[in-house]
Amino acid sequence: MDTIEYLKTSELVFRxxxxxxxxxxxxxxDKREFIVxxxxxxYLFLFGxxxxxxxxxxxxxPFWFWNIDGYVGRRVVLVWAMAMYTGQAIKxxxxxxxxxxxxxxxxxxxxxxxxxxxxxxxxxxxxxFSVLLFTLSRYQYNVALGLAFAVTLxxxxxxxxxxxxxxxxxxxxxxxxxxxxLMFVLVPSANYxxxxxxxxxxxxxxxxxxxxLMIIYHPNSxxxxxxxxxxxxxxxxxxxxxxxxxLNYQTGNMSPAELSPPYAIYWPSYYMIGCxxxxxxxxxxxxLATRTIAKKLSYNFFCALLKQDVDDIxxxxxxxxxxxxxxxxxxxxxxxxWSIGFNILYSIPHIFRMLQIxxxxxxxxx
Numbered sequence: 001m002d003t004i005e006y007l008k009t010s011e012l013v014f015r016x017x018x019x020x021x022x023x024x025x026x027x028x029x030d031k032r033e034f035i036v037x038x039x040x041x042x043y044l045f046l047f048g049x050x051x052x053x054x055x056x057x058x059x060x061x062p063f064w065f066w067n068i069d070g071y072v073g074r075r076v077v078l079v080w081a082m083a084m085y086t087g088q089a090i091k092x093x094x095x096x097x098x099x100x101x102x103x104x105x106x107x108x109x110x111x112x113x114x115x116x117x118x119x120x121x122x123x124x125x126x127x128x129f130s131v132l133l134f135t136l137s138r139y140q141y142n143v144a145l146g147l148a149f150a151v152t153l154x155x156x157x158x159x160x161x162x163x164x165x166x167x168x169x170x171x172x173x174x175x176x177x178x179x180x181x182l183m184f185v186l187v188p189s190a191n192y193x194x195x196x197x198x199x200x201x202x203x204x205x206x207x208x209x210x211x212x213l214m215i216i217y218h219p220n221s222x223x224x225x226x227x228x229x230x231x232x233x234x235x236x237x238x239x240x241x242x243x244x245x246x247l248n249y250q251t252g253n254m255s256p257a258e259l260s261p262p263y264a265i266y267w268p269s270y271y272m273i274g275c276x277x278x279x280x281x282x283x284x285x286x287x288l289a290t291r292t293i294a295k296k297l298s299y300n301f302f303c304a305l306l307k308q309d310v311d312d313i314x315x316x317x318x319x320x321x322x323x324x325x326x327x328x329x330x331x332x333x334x335x336x337x338w339s340i341g342f343n344i345l346y347s348i349p350h351i352f353r354m355l356q357i358x359x360x361x362x363x364x365x366x
Contacts, residue, residue, distance in 0.1 A: 009168065010100050010102060010103045010168065011102065013103045013162055013165060013167070013168055013169070014102045014104075014165075016159075016162045016163065017103065017104060017163060017165060020038060020042075020045070020163050021036060021037040021038030022035070022036060022037075022104060022163070023035045023036075023037055024102070024104060034104040034106065042163075044156070044160075045159065045160035045163040045164065046160070046164075047156075047160075048156035048157050048160035049107070049120065049157065049161060049164055049166075051123070051124075051156070051157050051160075052119070052120035052123040052124065052157050057234075057237070058284075058287070059284070060127075061073070061077065061344065062280075062283055062287060062344045062348075063280055065241075065345060065349075065362075066279045066283055066344075066349070066352070066359060066362075067276050067279060067280065069135075069138070069361075069365060070362060070365040071134075071138065071365035071366070072131065072134045072135055072138065074197075074198075074241070074242065074245055075130065075134050075187075075190040075194055076127060076130045077237075077238050077241055077242075078190055078193060078194065078238065078242075079126050079127075079130040079183060079186045079187065079190065080123070080127055080130070080234070080238070081234050081235055082182065082186055083122050083123075083125075083126040083178075083182050083186070084122065084123070084126075084230075084234045085214060085231055085234065085235060086178065086182060087118075087119040087122045087175060087178060087179075088119060088218075088227050088228075088231045088234075089218060089219050089231070090116070090117060090178070091114040091115070091116065091119070091227055092114065092218070092219045092220065092221040092225065092227055092228075093219045094114065094116045095221065096115050096116035096171070097114065097115060098111065098113075098114070098115040098165075098167065099115070099165055099166070099167065099168050103165040104165050105164065105165040105166065106163070106164045107164050107166070110166055111166075112223075112224070112225050112226060113225045113226060113227050114227075115167050115168065116168075116170070116171050117171055117174035117175035117178050118158070118171040118172045118174070119175060120157050120158070120161050120166075120167070120175070121154075121157065121167075121171070121172045121173075121174075121175030121176050121179065122176075122178060122179040123157065124153065124154035124155075124156075124158055124175075124176070125154055125175075125176055125179035125180060125183070126179050126182075126183065128149070128153045128154060129150050130183065130186075131150070132146050132147060132150050134187075134190070137261060137262060138261045138262055138263065139262055139263050139264075139265055140265060141265055154176075158172050158175075158176070197242045197245075197246060198242075198245055198246055198249050198366065201250070203242075203243075203246055204243045204246055207239045207242060207243060208239065211235045211238075211239045211334075212334075214231075214235060215228065215231065215232050215235060215330065215334065218231055220320075221320075223320065224318050224319050224320050228326075228330065229329060229333055232330050232333045232334050232337070233337045234337075235334075236333065236334045236335075236336075236337035237337045237338070237340060237341040238341065239338055239341065240337065240338035240339060240340060240341025240342035240343075240345075241341035241342070241344055241345045242341075242345075243341075243342055243345075243346075244341065244342040244343070244344065244345030244346035244347075245345045247346050248346060248349075248363065249366070253363050254363045254364070254365075254366055255363065255364060255366075256364065257361065257364040257365070257366075258364075275357045275359075278357050279352055279357055279359070282351075282352075282357075283352075286343065286347075286348050287340055287343065287344065290336075290339050290340050291336055291339075291340055294336040294339040295332060295336045298331065298335035298336055299328060301335075302327065302328040302331040302332060303328055306324050306327065306328065308324050308328070313328050349362055
């Protein structure tokens with residue numbers, strides 16, 4: 001067996017699971033159960049895998065914009081969206097299954113998706129390392145410490161996918177290699193792209209049309225998977241955020257900062273910490289409200305547009321042949337996540353301003 005074939009094998013993943021304390025219990029009836037003998041690794045890897053999932057995005061992206069830096073945030077979201085779209089599309093082109101026997105799947109959330117490449121591994125590269133690269137010339141901090149943190153985060157995410165039995169080693173390596181290759185192109189061009197998206201009067205139209213076409217022409221799979229829906233979520237959040245930033249700029253809310261980078265990092269005062277907590281709690285509550293309202297209204301709208309009963313569509317099975325449900329689900333995800341992205345950058349910061357808890361530099365990060 002050559003090296004590539006060995007990295008593809010489920011046996012190697014099973015050995016990783018055994019090493020970190022996952023034991024198999026056979027009950028003699030062709031059923032296999034797992035026993036976790038090391039709780040530390042178990043909960044650490046459960047946490048690690050969430051760093052590449054929707055819950056993490058829902059907290060990290062708004063927190064970063066509201067409390068840290070919008071200049072860096074827009075570029076990180078751009079890299080994240082393009083890397084994830086590429087990885088998700090390749091999954092449905094290659095169609096390699098996830099690890100099988102003797103691997104034990106500790107979670108089945110992603111079981112319907114194909115495995116190659118690992119988009120969790122791509123997140124592990126694209127988010128922490130793009131943050132590192134975009135802040136290098138913008139802030140004064142210990143670069144070695146930042147690099148160590150990025151490597152640790154990436155390693156934790158990747159190892160969690162092996163531990164949970166969701167990817168082979170080759171899936172992980174392919175995801176890392178693909179993300180690094182994309183970043184060689186995306187990171188140097190991010191400043192030019194962001195400048196166009198922020199300042200060009202036609203950029204919202206370009207973003208909307210391009211993202212919708214990317215979703216429509218997402219590679220078709222041979223079976224229904226949640227991949228297209230996840231791709232829609234990622235693209236629409238990115239589009240909404242960039243249009244929100246564009247509207248801030250076009251309406252004159254944004255102006256250049258008085259000081260030039262690199263900026264020194266200071267420990268926040270108690271007042272600043274209080275504002276951070278208030279912005280985060282209030283902002284996330286508004287994001288949740290946006291999600292609830294937009295999801296309900298858009299779902300009803302698309303059902304009415306297709307002249308379908310809402311309850312019938314919601315209860316129907318997810319299949320490639322169920323065209324009406326596919327359109328409703330994708331359309332609802334796009335509108336809902338677009339609204340969330342837009343409100344994160346435009347509506348909610350205006351509420352912060354009215355309440356006088358806004359981050360002082362928010363509207364200067366051009």
